[in-house]
Amino acid sequence: MAGIKLSKLPDRTPVKLSITITPDLKRALDEYAEFYRTVYGQEEPVVELVPHMLAAFLAGDREFARIRHGRPKSA
Known part of the structure; x- marks a missing residue:
């Protein structure tokens, strides 16, 4: 629809992800x-x-962001 500043909101449907972690990582996360x-x-x-x-980890990884957005690595 023309004339609206706000773009369509992205899909916000939660996705459940189950992982197995080491006891050391569990302790670190609790800490x-x-x-x-x-x-x-x-x-x-x-x-x-x-x-x-x-999300913060992925956002802070510049190389991943470059690849994800299809930008070539600068020389």
Whole structure:
């Protein structure tokens, strides 16, 4: 529809993903959740933090972003 500034919203349907992790990684994630609580004063379960952690990791990987968006590597 012409004249609207806001583009169509992306699909926001949640997708469930099950993974198996090592005990060491589970401890580290629990420690991170505790660190988060200390910093922000709000407790969030690991399962709520992990999607945001993964998104931040992927957003911060410049090489992956370059490949994902089809831009050639500059020399």
